[in-house]
Amino acid sequence: MSRFDGLTAGVARILMYSTRVCPYCIRAEQLLAKKGIAPDQIEKIRVDEHPEQRAEMLRITGRRSVPQIFIGDRHVGGFDDLAALDADGELEPLLRG
Ligand SMILES: N[C@@H](CCC(=O)N[C@@H](CS)C(=O)NCC(=O)O)C(=O)O
Numbered sequence: 001m002s003r004f005d006g007l008t009a010g011v012a013r014i015l016m017y018s019t020r021v022c023p024y025c026i027r028a029e030q031l032l033a034k035k036g037i038a039p040d041q042i043e044k045i046r047v048d049e050h051p052e053q054r055a056e057m058l059r060i061t062g063r064r065s066v067p068q069i070f071i072g073d074r075h076v077g078g079f080d081d082l083a084a085l086d087a088d089g090e091l092e093p094l095l096r097g
Contacts, residue, residue, distance in 0.1 A: 010096055010097055011037065011041060011095055011096070011097065012071050012072040012094065012095055012096065012097035013043065013070075013071075013072060013097075014032065014037065014041060014042045014043065014069070014070070014071055014095075015042075015043045015044075015045065015069070015070040016028065016029075016042050016043070016044050016045070016067045016068070016069050016070075017044075017045045017047050017053070017054075017057045017061075017066050017067060017068040017069075018044050018045070018046060018047070018066050018067050019046060019047055019048040019066050020046065020048055020049075022066050022067065024065075024066070024067055024078060024079040025066055025067040025079075027079045028067045028069060028078075028079045028082050029042065031079070031082055031083060031086060032082075032095075035086075035091065035092060035095055037095065045057070047066060060075070061075055061077075063077070063078070065078055066078075067079060069081075069082055071094050071095060072094065072097055074094065076094075
């Protein structure tokens with residue numbers, strides 16, 4: 001069991017640019033769920049519904065694919081980047097804020 005399980009206070013802001021159909025977004029949510037982050041703790045911006053937000057995502061991240069994940073002020077990147085951060089032991093400290 002992760003030390004992060006069940007922790008709801010002191011969680012950094014999590015923002016995810018996503019689309020309705022997005023397997024990598026689901027994988028990111030599943031990984032975050034393993035760290036005790038409930039779906040409603042993830043602020044989602046649906047770029048398929050808001051083209052202006054897609055343009056904003058591209059502008060601030062330089063990337064076109066979803067998800068694009070921010071934890072606190074840090075642009076983590078996509079699911080692969082999130083998983084790499086976890087493998088390096090850096091995800092939980094980042095989530096704690
Ligand atoms: N390596 C990326 C792959 C992301 C990816 O392929 N996302 C799909 C949706 S699930 C996508 O945005 N495809 C359209 C594109 O790449 O422009 C990650 O781990 O996030």
